[in-house]
Every structure is written in structure tokens, then in C-alpha cells.
Amino acid sequence: MKDTHTKPMIVIDQVVKKFGSFTALHGISAEIREGEFFSLLGPSGCGKTTLLRVIAGFEPPTKGKVAIGGKDMSGIPANSRPTNMVFQSYAIFPHLNVEENVGYGLKTRKMSKADIARDVAEVLKLVDMESYGKRKAHELSGGQRQRVALARALVMRPEVILLDEPLSALDKKLRDQMQVELRSLQRSIGITFILVTHDQEEALIMSDRIAVMFDGRIEQLDTPEGLYRRPVNRRVASFIGVMNFLPAKVLGVTDQHVKLDIAALGQIDVPRHDIDPAFDIEAVDTIGVRPEMFTLLADADDTAQMKVQGEVVDSEYYGDMTYYSVRLAGHDTPVTISMRNTAGRSVVPPGSQVTVGWGADSIVVFKE
Amino acid sequence: MALRFDREAGQGLRLISLTLAYVLVMLAAPLLMVITFSFWTQDYLTIDTTLTLNNYREAWGTPIYQVLMWRSLKISLIVTVVTVLLAFPIAYYLSFHVTRRKALWLFLITVPFWTSYLLRVFLWKVILGYNGVLNSALLGLGFIDAPLTFILYNLNAVVITLAHAWAPFAILPIFVALEKIDRSLLEAATDLGDSPLRRFFRITLPLAMPGIVAATLIVLIPTVGDFITPRLVGGTDGLMISNMIQIQFGKANNAPLGAALAVSSMVVIGLISVGIFLVGKKLGGRVR
Amino acid sequence: MKWLSSKWLAVYAVVYMIFLYAPVILLPLFAFNTSTIIAFPLSGFTTEWFVGLWYTDTLHIALGNSMFVGVTTALLSTLLGAFAARASARFAFPGKTGIVGLIMLPLVLPEIIIAVALLVMLNQLGMPLSLWTVVGGHVLICTPFAIAILSSSYRGLDRELEEASFDLGESRWGTFRRVTLPLVLPGVISSLLITFTISLDEFIIAFFLTGTDVTLPVYIWSQLRFPAKLPSVMALGTILLLVSVVLLIIAEALRRRSAARQGVDTTLAGL
Numbered sequence: 001m002k003d004t005h006t007k008p009m010i011v012i013d014q015v016v017k018k019f020g021s022f023t024a025l026h027g028i029s030a031e032i033r034e035g036e037f038f039s040l041l042g043p044s045g046c047g048k049t050t051l052l053r054v055i056a057g058f059e060p061p062t063k064g065k066v067a068i069g070g071k072d073m074s075g076i077p078a079n080s081r082p083t084n085m086v087f088q089s090y091a092i093f094p095h096l097n098v099e100e101n102v103g104y105g106l107k108t109r110k111m112s113k114a115d116i117a118r119d120v121a122e123v124l125k126l127v128d129m130e131s132y133g134k135r136k137a138h139e140l141s142g143g144q145r146q147r148v149a150l151a152r153a154l155v156m157r158p159e160v161i162l163l164d165e166p167l168s169a170l171d172k173k174l175r176d177q178m179q180v181e182l183r184s185l186q187r188s189i190g191i192t193f194i195l196v197t198h199d200q201e202e203a204l205i206m207s208d209r210i211a212v213m214f215d216g217r218i219e220q221l222d223t224p225e226g227l228y229r230r231p232v233n234r235r236v237a238s239f240i241g242v243m244n245f246l247p248a249k250v251l252g253v254t255d256q257h258v259k260l261d262i263a264a265l266g267q268i269d270v271p272r273h274d275i276d277p278a279f280d281i282e283a284v285d286t287i288g289v290r291p292e293m294f295t296l297l298a299d300a301d302d303t304a305q306m307k308v309q310g311e312v313v314d315s316e317y318y319g320d321m322t323y324y325s326v327r328l329a330g331h332d333t334p335v336t337i338s339m340r341n342t343a344g345r346s347v348v349p350p351g352s353q354v355t356v357g358w359g360a361d362s363i364v365v366f367k368e
Numbered sequence: 369m370a371l372r373f374d375r376e377a378g379q380g381l382r383l384i385s386l387t388l389a390y391v392l393v394m395l396a397a398p399l400l401m402v403i404t405f406s407f408w409t410q411d412y413l414t415i416d417t418t419l420t421l422n423n424y425r426e427a428w429g430t431p432i433y434q435v436l437m438w439r440s441l442k443i444s445l446i447v448t449v450v451t452v453l454l455a456f457p458i459a460y461y462l463s464f465h466v467t468r469r470k471a472l473w474l475f476l477i478t479v480p481f482w483t484s485y486l487l488r489v490f491l492w493k494v495i496l497g498y499n500g501v502l503n504s505a506l507l508g509l510g511f512i513d514a515p516l517t518f519i520l521y522n523l524n525a526v527v528i529t530l531a532h533a534w535a536p537f538a539i540l541p542i543f544v545a546l547e548k549i550d551r552s553l554l555e556a557a558t559d560l561g562d563s564p565l566r567r568f569f570r571i572t573l574p575l576a577m578p579g580i581v582a583a584t585l586i587v588l589i590p591t592v593g594d595f596i597t598p599r600l601v602g603g604t605d606g607l608m609i610s611n612m613i614q615i616q617f618g619k620a621n622n623a624p625l626g627a628a629l630a631v632s633s634m635v636v637i638g639l640i641s642v643g644i645f646l647v648g649k650k651l652g653g654r655v656r
Numbered sequence: 657m658k659w660l661s662s663k664w665l666a667v668y669a670v671v672y673m674i675f676l677y678a679p680v681i682l683l684p685l686f687a688f689n690t691s692t693i694i695a696f697p698l699s700g701f702t703t704e705w706f707v708g709l710w711y712t713d714t715l716h717i718a719l720g721n722s723m724f725v726g727v728t729t730a731l732l733s734t735l736l737g738a739f740a741a742r743a744s745a746r747f748a749f750p751g752k753t754g755i756v757g758l759i760m761l762p763l764v765l766p767e768i769i770i771a772v773a774l775l776v777m778l779n780q781l782g783m784p785l786s787l788w789t790v791v792g793g794h795v796l797i798c799t800p801f802a803i804a805i806l807s808s809s810y811r812g813l814d815r816e817l818e819e820a821s822f823d824l825g826e827s828r829w830g831t832f833r834r835v836t837l838p839l840v841l842p843g844v845i846s847s848l849l850i851t852f853t854i855s856l857d858e859f860i861i862a863f864f865l866t867g868t869d870v871t872l873p874v875y876i877w878s879q880l881r882f883p884a885k886l887p888s889v890m891a892l893g894t895i896l897l898l899v900s901v902v903l904l905i906i907a908e909a910l911r912r913r914s915a916a917r918q919g920v921d922t923t924l925a926g927l
Contacts, residue, residue, distance in 0.1 A: 058819060079825045091820035095838045104834075105824030156824065380747025384755060387740040387799065391759050394796050398773035405776050458672050461665040475908060476673065480680045482900040484857050486876050487893040491679035494686075499695045501682065535676060586764060593766020596859065600880075610768050617772055617864070623779075630772055 009034040009160060009192045010055065015064035017050055017216075024050045026216045027064065032160075032194060037186050039195045039203040042213035043239070048196045049164060051213070055194065056162050057081045069159050084153035085162045088169070090145040092137040098124070099133040102152045123155040126185070143174050150182075160192045167202065179205050200240050204228065212236050230274060234286065234366050243288040244335040248365070250284050258365070262287055264331035265308060270363050283367040291323065291338035293362035296348060297355040307357045312350050322347050326356060406627035415624070423628030433612065433629065440592055440609040440633065441640075443523060447530040448588040452580065454531060455538035459579075462539075463546035474543070481536045489600045492529040496520040496601065521603025529597050534590075538583040545579025546572070574651065581648030585641050592637050609633050683897060687890040694886050705891035715892070718875035722856055725787055725871055729794040730852040736795065737802025737847060738840075744803070745810035756803075763800040770796060771864035778865070785867035793861035798851035805850060805911065809843030842910040849907040853900050872896070 010032040017025040024047045032038045040048035053059045055066055057078035066073045068082055084105070093101050099120050106116045124130045127147040132140070140148065146166055153161050166182075167175045183206045186193045197203050203210045204224040211221045220232045231237035234245065251259040257269035258281050275281065297307060313334050314325040322341055325334040337356065339345070348354060406423050409416040427433050462473050480488070495501045496519045503515040519525060549572065557567040595610035602608070609629060616626030690700035709715060743749070744756050762770060774793050778785065813836065821831040859873035866874055876892065879885040 056823060058823075077822075078819070079822050079827060083823075085820070085823045087816040087820055089814055089816045091814060091816040093817060093820070093835060104821065105826070108825045108830065152820075152824065376747045377749040380743045380749035380752070383743035383747065384740050384749075384759075387736040387759055388755055390736055390799075391761075391796070394774065394792055395762065395770070396758070398777040399769075401777045401780060402769075402773045405780075454672065457665055457668050461669050465662045465665055471912070475904075477676065479901060479904070480676045482853060482857065482904060483680055483683065483897045484859075484873060484876065484893055486859055486873055486880070487683065487889070488679050490880060490889075491682050494682060494694050495678060497695070501678075501695075504695070504697070532675065532679070589764045590766045593768040593860075595768060610766070613768060613772065617775065623776065626772065627776065630769055634769060 007034045008032070009036070009069060010194075011067040012051075012055070013065050013067070015051070015054060015061045015066065017047070017054060017059060018062045024216050025054070025061075028216075028218060029064075030211055030218060030221060032192060033209075034192055035190045037183065037193045037195070037206055037208045039197060039207040039210045040213060041197055041200060041203040041210050041239075044198055046213040047216040048198075048213050050216075052085075052162050052164055052194065052196045055160070056083050056085050082159040083162055084156045084158040084160075085164065086146075086149045086153050086166045088164045088166070090149040090166075090169075092140070092145050092148055094137045096137075097133065098129065098135050098140070098148050101137070101148055102155055104152065105156045119155050123151045126154065126189075127151045142170050143178065146170065146178060150185075154189070154191075158191070160194060163193060163195045165196055165198070167197075168199075175202075182206065204240070212239065214239075228290075229364075230276075231288070231364065232276075234288070237288050237364065237366070242291050242336055242338075243364075244291065244294075245286050245288050245366075246331065246335070248284060248287045250282055253281055258284065260284065260287065260363075260365075262363075264328035264335075265306070265358070268306065268360050268363075270360055270365065274361070275365060279365075280367065281365070284365045285368055286366040288364040288366060289335070289358060289362055291336045293358055294326075294335065294337040295357045296324065296326075296337060296339055297357045305357070305359050307355050310354055310356050312348050312352045312354055314350055315347060317347060324348065326354065328356065402627045403631055405624055406631045408624045410622045410624050423625050424632065426625060427628045427632050433609075436607065436609045436612050437633065437636070439607075441636065443526055443530075443598075443608060444588055444591040444637075446523075447527050447534070447591050448584055450527055451531045451534050451538045451587050452542075452583050455535060455583065456542055456580070459539050459542035459546055462543055474540070477539055478536045481533075485533065486596060488533060489529055489597050492525065492532065493520065493601050496525050496528070520601060522605045523602070525601040525603075526597055526608075529601050530591055530594065533597070534587045537586045541582035541586065542576060542579040545576045545582075549575045577648050577651050581645060584644055584648070588644070589637055589641060592633055680897065683890055684894045686887060687894040689887065692884055692887055694883075694890070705887040706895075708888050709891055709895075712888070715875060718870050718872050721787055721869045722872040725790050725794060725862070726852045726855040728791045729798055729855040730848045732791070732795045733798035733802045733851045734806075734844060734847045736799045737806050737851075738844065740799070741803045741806035741810050745807050745813075746815060760800045760803065762797045767797065767858075767860040768864075771861045774861075775864050785865055787866070787869050787871075789865040789867075790862050790871060793865050794855045794858060797858070797861065798854050801854060802847040802851055805847040806840065806843050808911070809840040813839050842913055846907040846911040849903045849910075853903050853907075856896070857900070 008031040012028055012030045012032075015025055015028045016023065028047075028051060040051060042048045050059060054061050055068075057073065057076060057080075073081060093104065096104070099117075102120045102123060103116045106119060111119075120133075121130065124133060127150055129144065129147050129151065132144060132148075135144075137145065137148075146169075149166070150161075163182075167178055170178060179202055182193075195203070195206065204227075207224060209221065209223055210227055211218045212227065213219065214235060220227060220236050222230070227236065227240050231240060231243070234243075237243040237245075246263045246265065248260045248262040251261050251267065253259070255272070257271055258275075259267065259269050261267050270287075272281070308328050310326040310328040312324055313327050316323045320341060322339050324337045324339065326337050327334045341347070407419045407421070409418065409420055409422060458477070462470060466473055493500075497503070498515050498517065498520065500520070502519065503512075506512045507515065519528075553571055553575070554567060557571045558564075562570060592608070593610050595608065595614050598608045598611055610633075613626050613629050613633075616622045616629060620626075685698065686694050687705055688701050688703065689698045690702045690704075691698070740756070740759055744752065770793060774789070774796075778789055783789070817835055817839070818831050821835045822828070826834060857873060858871075859877065862871045862874050863877065870878070872892075876889055879889050
């Protein structure tokens with residue numbers, strides 16, 4: 001991560017947004033750093049789009065304020081903010097061609113025709129659309145529209161670009177490609193990007209940091225790895241990837257470890273270095289294990305740290321991976337285990353008795 | 369995001385307020401005034417504003433008005449049924465069998481509607497008259513020996529003329545309803561063993577019902593208010609209640625009685641419309 | 657199902673079109689016929705009825721009146737229609753269904769009821785009948801048509817387009833000028849043309865609400881009583897039909913172009 005990331009570009013301070021009696025944002029606070037690719041991730045209706053529109057200036061906050069580049073934005077309308085938006089529908093003006101669309105904002109700035117033409121050509125080249133300048137909106141494909149919408153925002157040289165679900169209208173293959181392109185473009189030009197998405201995979205792939213939102217609150221703000229490895233609660237854990245939950249009881253706490261009695265897995269010492277010091281460790285009642293942290297051992301004599309017996313209930317074959325549903329001895333609800341289909345490893349049929357291995361450091365603790 | 373309600377509501381209401389104000393002043397207020405008027409009395413040149421039901425007693429009790437009211441309803445209903453029945457196959461043909469140039473067909477159907485209404489009615493008189501186009505053609509072709517007399521200056525002429533005048537208003541709603549039918553529903557019905565005829569009655573017709581009801585109401589209601597067609601092609605047997613309303617407001621100079629006749633006919637037609645709407649809703653199932 | 661087969665339906669459609677066009681075709685036939693009696697057989701070709709129109713002063717006055725009423729009605733009803741169409745296409749507000757329903761009511765109300773109601777009110781208020789009172793009535797019946805046409809224009813106008821313009825630094829007025837207006841302009845022109853055409857042809861309201869200044873349809877009505885005048889009326893009707901059809905073709909072409917631009921289905925838009 002570049003050191004430019006340390007300077008705050010946007011400071012969101014205690015922002016509350018109410019629509020009538022409905023509260024969409026409950027006092028959101030966050031800092032978004034300069035040059036950062038930042039994502040707002042959450043299910044639909046969680047307030048992520050509302051927060052983006054508050055930053056853009058389309059919705060005045062009911063309480064609290066937003067500062068961009070150190071300047072308080074209260075009372076400053078969308079057309080005077082140093083932000084530009086890529087809309088979910090792309091909002092390509094249908095009566096204008098690609099060049100006129102991209103040059104739309106520059107024309108407002110009273111720039112000369114030659115300057116506009118130069119800037120437009122430059123940015124169209126950047127998004128690989130230089131040969132499409134004379135096309136009209138309805139002659140463009142979804143991916144091309146997305147590029148034009150991005151170019152139209154980029155050409156304004158804003159301090160922040162806001163993207164409202166920009167890839168949701170594209171098919172899977174194109175979406176995967178655009179994710180990579182968008183990410184590398186952002187890296188090369190260094191402008192702060194804020195992306196709104198409901199797709200956790202997209203957020204993980206593209207972002208430097210992600211704010212996970214539920215019901216108008218930020219539940220966790222962290223790096224993709226931090227979110228995946230150390231989710232703060234069960235809700236975040238199950239929204240990002242798959243997580244197996246097992247009930248647990250605290251038996252004792254030392255400086256280095258917490259001793260837990262976990263259903264099916266038995267008594268183990270979980271190292272404390274991954275656990276937030278502020279976390280009330282005595283209240284732990286559940287643990288989580290990711291599917292890839294379990295392993296189906298080839299034979300019972302494997303030297304794995306810990307193991308438990310189980311029976312394969314079901315399996316789903318994905319080509320590169322197989323997901324097994326395994327009932328562990330002493331626990332009724334099956335756990336999900338993922339195995340990479342490497343050379344020489346065959347798919348285990350349902351009904352097979354298996355030995356499952358895991359490690360104590362793969363365990364995440366939760367309280368209710 | 370459907371939740372930006374308060375600000376939206378304010379903006380929406382502000383935008384529509386001018387149009388709403390116009391309709392309140394120019395439509396709602398006059399309609400209320402007509403209702404009030406119908407309880408007053410014409411006293412030669414002045415109006416007696418004592419509230420009375422005399423106009424309604426006269427409107428409902430006098431044989432001539434009773435006859436006109438019944439006849440108006442009868443003619444309007446016949447016209448409506450004929451117009452909708454004639455329009456349905458056209459709408460069906462356009463929706464299911466015309467694949468290219470649908471818009472051109474729709475345009476051609478609406479063109480005659482834009483000829484002066486007066487002239488269209490008058491030209492039907494020319495077509496249906498004793499020495500008219502139809503009679504001369506039939507005589508010339510030797511189909512008949514003497515001109516037909518039952519087609520002008522009676523109810524038939526009124527029905528034909530009005531069925532012509534309201535054709536596009538009947539075709540368009542039915543066409544729209546038919547267009548909205550998901551074609552895979554018809555395939556599903558066939559797949560489940562329906563013959564084309566059964567499929568038509570079990571799927572197409574119920575789903576087209578909203579359009580049929582709309583067409584029925586759009587034709588029925590204004591037809592009751594027409595006084596040109598009966599006057600020009602209806603003869604004495606074809607006169608309707610609207611002619612009497614027009615006479616009361618004009619030559620007879622009895623506006624309160626005219627108002628009572630107008631209100632009465634609107635109430636009757638309103639009740640019939642509600643009835644048709646409810647029956648249509650029931651026949652169409654839970655379709656919107 | 658034989659009776660709904662393509663072939664029989666096509667035959668039916670042709671017969672139905674003949675029925676629809678029968679009076680329309682007769683109009684020019686008699687307009688160019690030498691005889692003053694409107695009946696077959698035709699006696700010869702002449703343009704004298706058209707020439708005669710040129711020298712009929714009362715007709716010119718009526719035409720002038722109709723133009724005034726038509727243009728004023730078109731402007732007012734399109735303006736009122738634009739406000740209502742934008743409100744209903746873009747915003748949710750309490751009582752929306754009822755308010756829009758009331759505004760659209762003249763579409764199904766018999767014209768004689770509207771005419772009589774306005775007449776009663778004007779008499780009570782002691783206001784004299786004039787061309788303005790006709791305009792008042794015509795705006796009432798034309799506004800629903802304007803709304804129907806403009807709604808499809810406004811529905812195609814995605815709210816994100818206006819937000820995008822605003823986001824790119826444009827002011828509210830600039831956004832209206834550069835985005836909103838160009839996108840709804842074809843709809844506006846189409847609405848102006850159609851409301852003008854409706855007003856030009858409207859008879860019942862004009863008949864009740866006009867004072868001494870008559871409009872074209874009222875003039876035609878007065879001429880229908882004199883058999884000698886009928887060929888001139890046919891000629892006048894032919895011209896009116898031609899003008900209406902030309903205006904409608906322009907209106908339809910514009911509506912389609914704007915719909916196609918916005919990616920709206922052109923067959924159903926506006927119905």
C-alpha cells in the first residue's frame with residue numbers, strides 16, 4: 001500500500017439520514033484515505049447507496065457532516081463538489097454521442113473547444129474507447145456504456161470518483177474483466193474511488209478497504225483480508241464468504257490463550273493474538289471456521305495438529321473445488337468443508353467415514 | 369429507493385397543483401353547480417333558487433323523458449356491444465397475426481377518426497340514404513329491386529354511425545391488453561393439453577378482459593352524451609336523451625330541467641359502468 | 657380454431673378497413689363533383705367548390721377563430737399536461753391516483769356534460785360567452801391527451817440523467833436546457849400538434865360555449881342545413897382532413913423518434 005493512503009480525503013462525521021420516519025443512516029463515521037479504493041458493501045437497503053448520495057451531494061444529511069479534501073461540504077450542492085459519479089444505469093445522455101457525453105461537464109466549465117477535444121480524446125484513449133467517439137448511446141454495449149460513464153467522470157479530474165454498482169448490469173464474464181481493469185486504472189491514476197456494491201467477491205477483489213454495512217450502520221471497516229479472517233460478528237462472517245458456526249464454552253483465559261470447549265471439536269487453546277484486545281473474551285459462545293480451514297485427511301495416521309471423525313453427507317462438485325457436507329461426531333448440524341481437486345485426489349462419495357483435520361489458529365471467536 | 373417520500377411528495381404535489389387547480393375550477397366546480405342547479409327552478413327569465421325535487425319528478429315521471437332515457441340506454445348498450453364485438457377480431461389480428469408494420473396498422477385505424485366528426489356523421493347519411501351510395505350500389509348490382517328504407521332515419525343508422533365513430537377507442541385498449549399477454553402462457557396452456565379454442569377462452573379472453581372492459585366503458589359513456597348522430601341520421605325514432613338536454617338548455621330555456629336530465633343520465637350510466645367494471649373484474653380473475 | 661385463423665382474420669380486417677374508410681373516401685369524391693346533390697352517380701370533375709371557399713368571408717372568419725382557439729388550446733393544454741405528466745412520471749405523492757384520475761376524467765365524460773356544466777357556471781357568474789370560453793372547455797378535454805403523450809416522454813427520461821448532468825457541474829437551468837428539454841421536445845411538439853387537431857375538430861363544446869364568434873365546426877354545422885352549400889362543405893372537409901393527417905403524421909414521427917432515442921417500445925408508448 002502506498003503511503004499516500006494515510007492522508008484522509010473524505011471525513012464522514014456522525015452522518016444521520018432520515019426519510020420521514022425511516023432512518024437510513026444511523027450516525028455513520030468513517031475516514032477514506034487519499035488514493036484509496038474504498039468499497040461500501042452490504043445487502044440492498046443497508047444504506048450504502050444513500051451514503052454515496054450524501055457524499056455526492058444529492059441527499060443532504062439530516063445530521064452530521066461530510067468533509068472532502070479538508071473542506072466541509074455542508075450546503076454545497078452536487079454540481080460544486082469535487083466528486084463525480086458513475087451511475088448504476090450509467091446515465092449516458094441518449095441525445096448526445098460519446099464525445100459530447102464525455103465533454104458534457106467540460107463545456108459547463110467554459111473551456112475552449114480545442115481544450116475540450118484534447119481532454120476528451122485523452123480520456124477516451126485511457127478507457128480504450130478512442131474509436132467510438134461519434135457513436136450514440138443506443139449503439140453501445142453494456143461494457144462500452146460503463147467505460148463512457150467512467151470517462152465522463154474521469155475527464156473532470158475530480159478528487160473522488162463515486163461508483164454506484166457500476167458492474168451490476170454486466171454479465172459475469174465481462175464483470176470479471178471490468179473488475180480487473182477498473183482496479184488497475186484506479187492504481188495508475190491514483191484518484192480516490194468509492195464503490196458501492198452488494199457483491200462481496202467484487203469488493204474483496206477490488207478494494208483497499210471495505211466498509212460492511214447493515215441496517216444503516218457500518219458493522220466493520222477493514223482490509224479485504226481482515227474482513228475475511230477476522231470478522232467482528234456472525235453477520236459479517238456469513239455475509240463475506242461461507243463460515244461454519246459451532247457452539248462453544250469458555251473454560252479459562254490466560255495471557256496467551258483462551259481455552260474453549262467446542263461442540264464436536266472438543267477442548268482446545270485458541271491463541272489470543274488475533275483477537276481484538278477490547279473484545280469481551282469471557283462472553284464467547286460461538287466459534288467460526290472457514291470451509292477451507294478443514295481438511296479431509298487421506299488416512300487417520302496423518303500428523304495434523306488435531307483431528308475428528310465424521311461422515312460425508314453430501315458433496316457438490318465445482319470443477320476446481322469440491323464442497324462437502326460433513327457430519328462431525330458428536331454434532332448434528334453438518335459443517336461445510338471445501339477441498340481443492342488437486343492431481344490424484346478423488347472425490348469422496350457420500351456415506352464415507354472420514355477423518356477431518358484443522359488447526360487452532362483457524363478459529364474465529366464470536367459472542368451473541 | 370422508494371423511501372425519499374417527503375421531499376418527493378412535496379415536489380410532485382407542487383408540480384401537479386396548477387393542472388389540478390384548473391380541473392377543480394373548470395370541471396369539478398361546474399359539475400357541482402349543475403347538480404345544485406338541478407334542484408332549482410326556471411321562472412321565465414329568472415331562476416328560483418328554492419331547493420326542490422320538481423325537476424327530478426318531471427325528469428323521471430314524464431313519459432317522453434322515460435322513453436328517451438330508455439331508448440338512450442338501449443341504443444348506447446347496443447352500440448357498445450356491436451362496436452366492441454367488431455373491434456375485438458381486429459385487435460386480435462393486429463396483436464397475434466400482424467408481425468411487421470403493426471404501428472402502420474394502428475395509424476391507419478386512427479386516421480378516419482380525425483375527420484371532422486360532423487362530416488363523418490353526415491357522410492353516413494349520404495351512404496345509407498334512399499338515393500345513397502349503398503342503395504345505388506345494390507340496385508346497380510341487381511341485388512335489390514327497390515331502395516332499402518330500413519337503414520336510414522332509425523336506430524340501425526345510429527348504431528352503424530356510432531360503431532364507426534368509436535372504432536379506434538374500442539380497438540386500442542383491447543390491442544394493448546392483448547399485447548401484454550405473455551406468449552409463453554399460451555404455449556404453456558397448449559403444453560398442458562388445451563385445444564386452441566379452449567385456450568382462447570381459458571387464457572386469452574380472461575387476460576384481455578381489462579382491455580375489453582376499458583373499451584366498453586370508453587365507448588358506452590360518451591355515446592350516451594351524443595346528440596349529433598341521432599339528430600342527423602336517427603329520425604324521430606333515433607332521438608336520445610342528449611337531444612332533450614340540448615333542447616332544454618337551448619330552445620326550451622329550462623336549464624334546471626336540463627341539468628336534472630343530465631345528472632340523472634350520468635347517475636344511471638355511472639351505475640351501469642360500475643356494474644360492467646365489477647363483472648369484468650370477476651371474469652378477468654385477479655388480472656389487473 | 658378456424659374462425660380465428662390468420663386467413664379469415666385478414667379478410668375481416670380488410671372488410672373492417674373498408675367500413676372505416678367508406679365515409680373518408682366519399683369526402684373528396686363529392687368535393688370534386690360538379691353536381692350540388694350529394695349522391696351517385698358522379699356528374700363531372702370540378703374545382704369550383706375549392707375556389708368558392710376562397711371567396712367566402714364568413715368561412716375565413718370562422719377559420720381565424722378556430723386557429724386562435726386551436727393554438728391557444730394547444731399551448732395551454734400542453735403546458736398543463738407537461739406539469740402533470742412530469743409529476744406523475746417522476747414523483748410519488750399522496751392522493752396521486754385520485755388527482756390524476758380527476759384530471760383524466762374528461763377523457764370518458766360525455767362532452768355534452770362538460771359543455772352544459774361550463775355553460776351553467778358561466779351563466780351564473782355572468783360571464784359572456786366568447787372564444788375564450790371555448791378555449792376553457794377545449795383545454796379541459798385536450799389536457800388528458802397531452803398527459804398521455806408527454807408521460808411516455810417523461811417516463812423515458814431516467815432521473816439519473818438529470819442527476820448526472822448536475823453531478824458534472826451543470827446548474828438546474830442548464831440541466832433543463834441541455835438534457836431535459838432536448839429529450840422531451842419531440843413529445844412536446846407532438847402534444848401541441850395533436851391537441852391543436854382535437855380543438856380544430858371539436859364541435860359540441862364549441863357549439864354550447866361560443867358566443868357570436870363561431871369556430872369552423874360550428875360554421876360547418878350551420879352550412880349542413882343548406883343543400884346548396886354541401887359541396888363547399890365537402891371541399892372544406894377535404895382540406896381539413898388533409899391538414900389533420902399531415903399534422904398527425906408529423907406528431908407520430910416525432911413521438912416515435914423520441915421514444916426510439918430513449919429506448920422505449922414504440923408500439924405501446926403513450927397508449
